Amino acid sequence: VRCVQETGINAEYMGIHIMTMDIPINTPEEGIFLAKVAEQAERYEDMLVFLSPILKKTGELNMEERNLVSVAYKNLSGNKRTAWRALTAIEENPKYQKHIEKTKSFKVKIEEELKKICKEAISTVDTYLLKNASNPESKVFYQKMKADYYRYMGEVCVDSELKEVSQKALESYESAKKEAEALPATDPVRIGLILNFSVFQYEILKNPKEACVMAKAAFDEAISKLQDLDEDKYKDSTAIMQLLKDNLTLWTSEQNEEDDAEHKAQYLSLIHI
Numbered sequence: 001v002r003c004v005q006e007t008g009i010n011a012e013y014m015g016i017h018i019m020t021m022d023i024p025i026n027t028p029e030e031g032i033f034l035a036k037v038a039e040q041a042e043r044y045e046d047m048l049v050f051l052s053p054i055l056k057k058t059g060e061l062n063m064e065e066r067n068l069v070s071v072a073y074k075n076l077s078g079n080k081r082t083a084w085r086a087l088t089a090i091e092e093n094p095k096y097q098k099h100i101e102k103t104k105s106f107k108v109k110i111e112e113e114l115k116k117i118c119k120e121a122i123s124t125v126d127t128y129l130l131k132n133a134s135n136p137e138s139k140v141f142y143q144k145m146k147a148d149y150y151r152y153m154g155e156v157c158v159d160s161e162l163k164e165v166s167q168k169a170l171e172s173y174e175s176a177k178k179e180a181e182a183l184p185a186t187d188p189v190r191i192g193l194i195l196n197f198s199v200f201q202y203e204i205l206k207n208p209k210e211a212c213v214m215a216k217a218a219f220d221e222a223i224s225k226l227q228d229l230d231e232d233k234y235k236d237s238t239a240i241m242q243l244l245k246d247n248l249t250l251w252t253s254e255q256n257e258e259d260d261a262e263h264k265a266q267y268l269s270l271i272h273i
Contacts, residue, residue, distance in 0.1 A: 028054050035068050047072035055128045060138060069129070070145060073121040077152055080114035084156055111156040118149040136182035137189050143176035144193045147200070154204040166204055173197045185221040186229040188236035194218035195244055202251060212251050219244045 025031045034050040047068065054065050061069070087107040090096050096103065130142040150169035157165055176193050183190040194214060202211035222241055229237055 023050075025050065025053060028057070032065065032068065035072070039068070039071060042075070044072045044075045055124065058132075060132045060134050061129065066129075066138070066141065069124070070141075073117065073124070073145075073149070077114060077117050077121070077149070080110055080117060081152060081155065084110045084114060114156060115153055118153045121149045122146050136179050137187070139179045140176045140183065140189050140193055143172050143179060144189075144196060147172035147176060148196055151196070151200045151204055154200075162204075169200055169204065173200060184228065185218070185225050186233070186237050188233055188240055191218060191222055191237055191240045191244065195240055195247070198244075198247065202247075208251055208255055212248060212255065215244050215248050215251075219248065 023034065025034065031050045031054050035047045038044070038046040038050060051065070051069055051072065054061065055069065084107065087103060087110060091100065091103045091107060125142050125146050130139070130146070133139045133142055147169045150165045150172060153165045154162055154169060173193070173196075177197065180187075180190040180193055185191075195218075198211040198215040198218075201207045201214060219241060222237065226238075
């Protein structure tokens with residue numbers, strides 16, 4: 001297999017415009033090596049090019065291959081999400097209001113780029129990854145991945161488009177959650193799913209109570225079975241559990257503040273009456 005794109009020539013892989021060299025890839029091992037090199041060089045588009053023969057192979061990806069695909073898309077989308085947040089902060093700053101129209105135009109450009117990456121990640125999961133998944137862990141991983149990219153689109157969408165991507169994210173998270181019942185409560189893929197699902201509930205669906213209930217249930221169940229955790233998964237699982245705990249602390253605090261404010265408003269209303 002050869003990556004035959006010449007330097008300086010625009011090409012397109014899975015809908016993402018890329019620039020790369022004519023580098024022969026003779027074995028999957030070479031593709032994996034070059035994908036790792038591209039990751040170190042922060043050339044995430046090239047990672048996908050080097051991984052393309054592996055994506056198209058018959059059968060399920062191993063964990064290393066799966067994680068490389070995930071890292072490539074995560075970084076591509078992460079750069080756009082960071083840029084979008086920076087532009088949002090500038091847009092909301094009164095100091096820059098005279099440039100508001102230009103800022104909005106720039107922000108729209110970033111939004112379209114992010115949506116394109118997300119759609120391609122979802123397409124990759126549906127076309128190459130999910131259909132070859134043969135075990136519960138892989139199925140959970142890929143359904144979660146789909147849901148996450150719908151969630152990322154939800155961060156920048158509004159109105160009917162937000163409603164559509166939110167529904168698709170919810171369906172994928174629910175499918176992943178159902179598959180995750182076959183995994184131990186301490187499995188990092190299962191805990192990571194609930195971490196992201198609860199973030200979706202909190203940030204996209206604006207349902208903080210459900211987010212807290214979901215996160216607490218997963219945390220409590222994992223804690224109760226921590227002694228059964230495999231040693232090789234201990235570090236990953238406990239790190240995700242800490243993130244669940246951190247979110248719960250933050251969300252509970254915010255919820256208590258909102259409840260206090262509501263009670264105060266009700267009290268003042270009664271005094272006024």
